[in-house]
Amino acid sequence: MTEEFTISIFSENRIGLLNRITIIFTRRKLNIESLTVSESAIHGIHKFTIVVNSTEDKIKAVTKQIEKLVEVLKAYYYRNEDIVHEEIALYKVPTEALMNSNKIEELVRKHNARILEVTPTYTVIEKTGHQAETNALFKALNEFKVLQFTRSGRIAITKDNVEFLSNFIKEREKHKESLNLN
Amino acid sequence: MFMTKEKSQTDILTEAKNITGSEAIIYSLLNEGVDILFGYPGGAIMPVYDALYDHHDKIKHILTRHEQGAIHAAQGYARISGKTGVVIATSGPGATNLMTGIADAMIDSTPIVCITGQVTSPLLGSDAFQETDVVGISMPITKWNYQITQAEEIPEAFAKAFYIAHSGRPGPVLLDITKDAQFAKFNFKYKKCRHLRSYIPEPKIEESKIEEAAKIINEAKKPLVIFGQGILIGKAEKDLKEFIEKGNIPAAWTILGLSALPSNHPLNVGMLGMHGNYAPYIKTNECDVLIAIGMRFDDRVTSDLKTYAKQAKIIHLDIDPAEIDKNVKTTVAVLGDVKETLPILTKKIKSNNHDSWINEFKEAYKIEYEKVIKPALYPESGGITMPEVIRRLNEITKEEAILVTDVGQHQMMATRYFRFKHTRSIVTSGGLGTMGFGLPASIGAKIASPKRDVVLIVGDGGLQMTIQELGTINQSQIGVKIVLMNNNYLGMVRQWQELFFDKRYAQTYLVNPDFVKIAEGYNIPGLKVTKREELDEAIKKMFSTPGAFLLDIAVEKEGNVFPMVPAGASISDIMLSKEK
Numbered sequence: 001m002t003e004e005f006t007i008s009i010f011s012e013n014r015i016g017l018l019n020r021i022t023i024i025f026t027r028r029k030l031n032i033e034s035l036t037v038s039e040s041a042i043h044g045i046h047k048f049t050i051v052v053n054s055t056e057d058k059i060k061a062v063t064k065q066i067e068k069l070v071e072v073l074k075a076y077y078y079r080n081e082d083i084v085h086e087e088i089a090l091y092k093v094p095t096e097a098l099m100n101s102n103k104i105e106e107l108v109r110k111h112n113a114r115i116l117e118v119t120p121t122y123t124v125i126e127k128t129g130h131q132a133e134t135n136a137l138f139k140a141l142n143e144f145k146v147l148q149f150t151r152s153g154r155i156a157i158t159k160d161n162v163e164f165l166s167n168f169i170k171e172r173e174k175h176k177e178s179l180n181l182n
Numbered sequence: 183m184f185m186t187k188e189k190s191q192t193d194i195l196t197e198a199k200n201i202t203g204s205e206a207i208i209y210s211l212l213n214e215g216v217d218i219l220f221g222y223p224g225g226a227i228m229p230v231y232d233a234l235y236d237h238h239d240k241i242k243h244i245l246t247r248h249e250q251g252a253i254h255a256a257q258g259y260a261r262i263s264g265k266t267g268v269v270i271a272t273s274g275p276g277a278t279n280l281m282t283g284i285a286d287a288m289i290d291s292t293p294i295v296c297i298t299g300q301v302t303s304p305l306l307g308s309d310a311f312q313e314t315d316v317v318g319i320s321m322p323i324t325k326w327n328y329q330i331t332q333a334e335e336i337p338e339a340f341a342k343a344f345y346i347a348h349s350g351r352p353g354p355v356l357l358d359i360t361k362d363a364q365f366a367k368f369n370f371k372y373k374k375c376r377h378l379r380s381y382i383p384e385p386k387i388e389e390s391k392i393e394e395a396a397k398i399i400n401e402a403k404k405p406l407v408i409f410g411q412g413i414l415i416g417k418a419e420k421d422l423k424e425f426i427e428k429g430n431i432p433a434a435w436t437i438l439g440l441s442a443l444p445s446n447h448p449l450n451v452g453m454l455g456m457h458g459n460y461a462p463y464i465k466t467n468e469c470d471v472l473i474a475i476g477m478r479f480d481d482r483v484t485s486d487l488k489t490y491a492k493q494a495k496i497i498h499l500d501i502d503p504a505e506i507d508k509n510v511k512t513t514v515a516v517l518g519d520v521k522e523t524l525p526i527l528t529k530k531i532k533s534n535n536h537d538s539w540i541n542e543f544k545e546a547y548k549i550e551y552e553k554v555i556k557p558a559l560y561p562e563s564g565g566i567t568m569p570e571v572i573r574r575l576n577e578i579t580k581e582e583a584i585l586v587t588d589v590g591q592h593q594m595m596a597t598r599y600f601r602f603k604h605t606r607s608i609v610t611s612g613g614l615g616t617m618g619f620g621l622p623a624s625i626g627a628k629i630a631s632p633k634r635d636v637v638l639i640v641g642d643g644g645l646q647m648t649i650q651e652l653g654t655i656n657q658s659q660i661g662v663k664i665v666l667m668n669n670n671y672l673g674m675v676r677q678w679q680e681l682f683f684d685k686r687y688a689q690t691y692l693v694n695p696d697f698v699k700i701a702e703g704y705n706i707p708g709l710k711v712t713k714r715e716e717l718d719e720a721i722k723k724m725f726s727t728p729g730a731f732l733l734d735i736a737v738e739k740e741g742n743v744f745p746m747v748p749a750g751a752s753i754s755d756i757m758l759s760k761e762k
Binding site for chain 1: 317321322327346376377380503508
């Protein structure tokens with residue numbers, strides 16, 4: 001059965017690694033729905049968050065192939081209920097629409113969005129939330145003709161009580177010391 | 183100016199001040215114990231060749247006739263020696279010519295380090311002369327790759343490359359080095375790599391899993407071991423023997439596991455795969471416990487997964503976590519180097535007796551012997567068969583030789599019928615099925631083991647894919663015995679056309695040159711054999727002639743390899759003949 005999965009990858013910060021990771025998906029004809037990369041809480045370690053629709057068997061195999069990459073420290077996959085996830089969306093609407101109706105203010109309040117910039121010609125609104133929520137605001141705002149709409153990839157935090165990555169790094173440090181290098 | 187390390191490494195520089203990147207590459211190779219390179223020079227790698235010129239007493243270079251030849255030779259060398267094969271090529275076409283060999287080494291887990299030259303770093307991305315994105319191209323087929331643009335990166339990158347190529351499940355690694363990094367001077371300091379934070383070559387062994395596996399094995403009535411190259415890579419031949427002997431368990435092998443268990447071992451029940459032996463085929467679907475050791479359930483072994491060993495509990499011992507449950511769902515997975523896990527497992531299993539089960543294999547063998555093996559090995563009429571040539575090779579070499587094959591019918595015949603006394607005695611392209619692999623791979627195999635006879639069994643199609651390497655054999659005086667199974671066809675494809683495409687022989691007939699004359703042009707003596715009566719003497723002549731030799735044997739034109747499991751069928755649908 002196809003479901004939505006989020007794969008979290010922790011890696012060294014190396015040129016080309018993104019390519020190595022995406023090849024693992026493309027080779028199996030899996031489409032990446034969303035992808036976010038940035039430095040993690042641990043300096044020097046980068047985090048990839050990838051959203052893919054597939055079966056658990058396939059996702060499990062793909063996650064193992066990703067973790068097998070030399071510069072990947074750890075890769076995990078999650079169902080939506082295992083994580084807290086968020087996306088950010090930006091909407092550009094004509095300021096004229098804002099001036100001529102109080103509907104937009106109502107929408108901003110109702111959707112918990114905020115206004116980032118107002119110029120005589122356009123206004124930029126920001127909203128964070130799940131895809132369905134940012135989509136809902138888009139639909140509502142589009143009554144006033146949204147000029148531009150953009151949405152980020154997903155970021156996610158696990159609901160686990162154990163911080164697997166920091167334990168992993170500690171273990172690897174111990175292993176290094178046991179080798180008595182230098 | 184130079185400092186040397188104490189003790190055993192006195193002649194190898196670990197530190198040197200103000201040397202060029204190219205010299206640093208040579209010293210890095212020396213620090214890794216490399217004494218042979220396979221390669222082909224060109225513009226962007228010239229500084230390295232220039233540095234090599236001063237060190238030819240320590241590092242021998244084999245000049246091939248094509249970069250593909252260089253990498254296949256390095257693969258042959260790696261597979262026989264157990265060391266990492268090293269290849270050098272220039273940028274652009276030199277590097278792209280390596281790709282088939284890299285893909286082959288990746289799928290067959292062969293440790294290879296490829297060094298490619300690259301245009302100077304300011305020209306990167308400008309479509310410069312002989313510039314290709316080699317790192318990009320080789321990404322899906324390398325275990326790791328890296329582009330060096332500064333000389334200072336050389337020692338660390340090389341140390342990492344050798345560590346990654348050789349550790350855990352081995353594989354090919356590529357280092358792409360811009361020409362300016364080869365010229366630049368810096369202070370060299372070499373330190374071998376033994377640890378990378380993000381890379382765990384050998385997963386932690388879980389004793390509880392071994393315990394579970396042992397329990398299942400001890401309760402088994404009909405256990406079957408299937409093993410692969412993991413045994414050879416882990417140097418666990420003795421451990422495998424002790425395991426199957428204590429448990430009294432029949433053992434079958436994948437094409438890459440060949441020679442890890444002597445051919446005459448009473449528990450050796452033969453080959454797995456599309457053209458494997460009858461007994462392990464049918465017994466795979468009758469056993470109650472299937473113990474897979476250092477193998478990856480390739481589709482040529484399993485055929486249709488939906489009908490593969492469904493009745494059996496499956497125990498899988500492998501070093502690569504990504505192989506577990508990839509194709510076949512396991513009951514118990516034992517992660518780790520089989521060199522370590524097998525002895526623990528052996529300790530935990532009971533001595534057992536499965537003689538009546540083993541007898542079933544012998545009965546199945548008898549059927550295969552009467553229907554397939556006997557007529558193949560001892561034909562009474564018709565043209566020369568490939569198996570009878572192999573039988574005579576076995577008898578004359580006393581099963582002491584190293585076998586190298588190309589890909590196709592002759593490969594299946596060779597792996598089915600060639601017999602082995604010693605481990606690490608076969609080089610063949612298993613996963614990728616690379617035609618043209620054999621001739622260059624045999625060069626590397628002979629260099630790795632100069633005292634043993636190296637017999638290349640090759641078809642007339644595959645030989646012509648890399649025939650230019652006869653030039654390498656001539657120049658470097660490589661004493662390979664080339665046995666050409668010549669049927670004027672791309673035999674395996676023709677066999678499929680005969681069986682599954684109504685005998686429509688589309689583009690499989692070959693008009694061949696006079697191979698003995700071609701060999702003669704390269705100063706390689708040869709003989710043509712067309713009659714059965716001539717075969718014996720010709721083989722003897724080949725072995726008594728010093729150096730390389732080419733034996734062109736006209737074999738039965740439309741001979742077929744049986745048994746056969748048609749692609750995608752169930753292993754129970756094995757065909758023993760055209761009529762099934």
